[in-house]
Amino acid sequence: MSWKDYIKQQMFPLFTCSGCTHGTVTNAFARVADELKLDKNKTVIVCAIGCAGRIPTFLDFPVLRVTHGRALAFATGIKLSRPDVKVIALMGDGDALAIGGNHFIHAARRNIDMTAIVSRNEIYGMTGGQYAPTTPAGARATTAPYGMLEPAFDTCKVAEAAGATYVARSDAYHVQHLQRTLKAALQHKGFAVVEVLTSCPTQFGRRNNLADPAKMLERIKEMTVTKAQAEKMTPEELAGKFVIGEFVNTSRPELTEIYAQAFAGMGV
Amino acid sequence: MSRRELIQGNEACARGALKAGVRFVAGYPITPSTDVVEFLAQELPKVGGRFIQMEDEIASMGAILGASVMGVKAMTVTSGPGFDLMQENIAFGAMAQLPCVVVNVQRSGPSTGGATLPGQGDLIQAKYGTSGDSPRIVLYPNSVEEIYRITVKAFNYAEQYMTPVILLMDEIIGHMREDVDLEAIDVGEIVERRRTDIPPSEYRPYEADETGIPILMPFGSGYRYVVQGMHHDIYGMPNTSPQNVQATIYQINSKIDRHKEKIWLWEENQTEDADILLVAVGCVSRSALEVVGQARKKGIKVGLFRPITIWPFPEEPLARALARVKTVIVPEMNWGQLIHIVKEVKPDSVTAVPINKYDGTLIMPEEILKVVEEVK
Amino acid sequence: MGRSFNIEINTKWCKNCGICLAFCPQKVFTWDEKQRIVISYPEKCTGCLLCEYRCPDLAIEVRKVEEESHE
Numbered sequence: 234m235s236w237k238d239y240i241k242q243q244m245f246p247l248f249t250c251s252g253c254t255h256g257t258v259t260n261a262f263a264r265v266a267d268e269l270k271l272d273k274n275k276t277v278i279v280c281a282i283g284c285a286g287r288i289p290t291f292l293d294f295p296v297l298r299v300t301h302g303r304a305l306a307f308a309t310g311i312k313l314s315r316p317d318v319k320v321i322a323l324m325g326d327g328d329a330l331a332i333g334g335n336h337f338i339h340a341a342r343r344n345i346d347m348t349a350i351v352s353r354n355e356i357y358g359m360t361g362g363q364y365a366p367t368t369p370a371g372a373r374a375t376t377a378p379y380g381m382l383e384p385a386f387d388t389c390k391v392a393e394a395a396g397a398t399y400v401a402r403s404d405a406y407h408v409q410h411l412q413r414t415l416k417a418a419l420q421h422k423g424f425a426v427v428e429v430l431t432s433c434p435t436q437f438g439r440r441n442n443l444a445d446p447a448k449m450l451e452r453i454k455e456m457t458v459t460k461a462q463a464e465k466m467t468p469e470e471l472a473g474k475f476v477i478g479e480f481v482n483t484s485r486p487e488l489t490e491i492y493a494q495a496f497a498g499m500g501v
Numbered sequence: 502m503s504r505r506e507l508i509q510g511n512e513a514c515a516r517g518a519l520k521a522g523v524r525f526v527a528g529y530p531i532t533p534s535t536d537v538v539e540f541l542a543q544e545l546p547k548v549g550g551r552f553i554q555m556e557d558e559i560a561s562m563g564a565i566l567g568a569s570v571m572g573v574k575a576m577t578v579t580s581g582p583g584f585d586l587m588q589e590n591i592a593f594g595a596m597a598q599l600p601c602v603v604v605n606v607q608r609s610g611p612s613t614g615g616a617t618l619p620g621q622g623d624l625i626q627a628k629y630g631t632s633g634d635s636p637r638i639v640l641y642p643n644s645v646e647e648i649y650r651i652t653v654k655a656f657n658y659a660e661q662y663m664t665p666v667i668l669l670m671d672e673i674i675g676h677m678r679e680d681v682d683l684e685a686i687d688v689g690e691i692v693e694r695r696r697t698d699i700p701p702s703e704y705r706p707y708e709a710d711e712t713g714i715p716i717l718m719p720f721g722s723g724y725r726y727v728v729q730g731m732h733h734d735i736y737g738m739p740n741t742s743p744q745n746v747q748a749t750i751y752q753i754n755s756k757i758d759r760h761k762e763k764i765w766l767w768e769e770n771q772t773e774d775a776d777i778l779l780v781a782v783g784c785v786s787r788s789a790l791e792v793v794g795q796a797r798k799k800g801i802k803v804g805l806f807r808p809i810t811i812w813p814f815p816e817e818p819l820a821r822a823l824a825r826v827k828t829v830i831v832p833e834m835n836w837g838q839l840i841h842i843v844k845e846v847k848p849d850s851v852t853a854v855p856i857n858k859y860d861g862t863l864i865m866p867e868e869i870l871k872v873v874e875e876v877k
Numbered sequence: 878m879g880r881s882f883n884i885e886i887n888t889k890w891c892k893n894c895g896i897c898l899a900f901c902p903q904k905v906f907t908w909d910e911k912q913r914i915v916i917s918y919p920e921k922c923t924g925c926l927l928c929e930y931r932c933p934d935l936a937i938e939v940r941k942v943e944e945e946s947h948e
Binding site for chain 3: 250261264450
Binding site for chain 2: 275277279293295296297298306309311312314315318335336495496499
């Protein structure tokens, strides 16, 4: 087995635009899946709508690709009805945090055993460049022609506050860090969230003087700092920066186990 | 030995679901349906099943389809405003061809309307509430005993035809108690999902066989494919070519059309010699049945046609019953929904008379009898 | 002196985004006149694998050159 056995090679190339680093998340995911030797027949991938929601159909797993934002709701039904199956939700930021925000919060609260990977490209790519709940203030989008007027979500803080027991952030530039983070998340028992900063040169870049894929990735390199670096920085210096690393890695009873314990000895 | 009990319609629904083999239920509290999930929250663990109260009805509908893709019999329960929210994922279930049962104990609408007041305003929404064209099987029993049997039937149809099935009830039949022995009721065969021996390498999940219905192997059983709501090919992969889209939409809709005669359920009372036909469903059909007897005592030949399958509507049986009458009266607790279907079926020679009541109370027999006497 | 690493670009998958070129620490890649990625200096490759891991199209493979002992 190699990482290539975890993708549908016959479907490639990916449908994505040149330089879309959602694909880099796919790249890292396939390698980590291979490293962990995930059982393709006992793992279910759940995804939904948008660019990040479509890419997982290129993975060689059973894939349930659902309505916009609802990946974690469907995933909850999968995991609770078949706790022996590993469940992984691959989502975009609009998918997970705007239309799917309620499901995201409650999946975290329940600490149901699954991995939620959120690719944050800060824009709605598939629909043509509208602003997302992650679009940075001032950035231009088709629906923010005067610049983004709303503040952006901090995905990791939301996940932590809601009760996720593994929360980390990585990005498409620091790819070794990304692989390590995905590996840790996939091995975690409980609700694990990984936010991955990705770049959309076509829809975000083009409207923000960053149409070049390499410049977009350079931006991610510049705006990310490690936890150690962040500790030495002032709040002013940290403005606009994203800290990468693990924020939560704790153990708390997991939902399907709580169910199993509560009903042990009952019926079949 | 008879073990008759005084049982509520909602409990009969829950017990029918258990009889059918439900093992996953997700729901969100909403009056007047909540008794169903309360009962199942209590009973499901005892049979190895799982209940979860989700964050909303969208999530409840999603969760049961997640269970369905794993091959587990699944159900959710709601009422009007919750049914609105479920439409998005009901369409997903129809498009992806995932079986499940959605119970809607109708209340007075629109919007919040009256939580404890009965209504029949969701007959059309149950079929046409979603975007695009997709099939729907909708059943509507009218007694506690029948709720039990028809709930089993709903699961059977879902698994057999690979589609969401809507079980309509209303506040009156949901909260009505009747003296029944559920254990003694013959529910017939319990249908399980079809399986195939085709090896995974040759498996084409969305290729319908001679029945027009695909065989979807549960996820986790060694078959890896994509289940999605986007237009997809026989492998489940995105495909928006006109030829493929046409074939897919034809397949999901025609699979119900071609089997409609096996799906139709209806009941007729004294329609053979009737001059006036009543067409009524759910709680109102109980008033209508009363009117048949009362009218005949007065020498007016009234019959009742009661569709139990609302969609696909039993058009031909109704057409046969209508062929013999002069007038059809359609009493319903809404602005006029069932009457549209009746008008489509009826010959020009038959006059259709609506009785619409939308004040959140039952249409009483005397209200129908008054109209019968006016038109006789 | 032989090469230590073989770099292959799957041209059917590559979309010539230039991320490999921009971030290669050894400047192994260059553009050709049609703005396509070319492996111009494979001998400089140190096998860090960053291009392979970063490639959004999963199109790059870097392999250590095996000792060709049987020749």
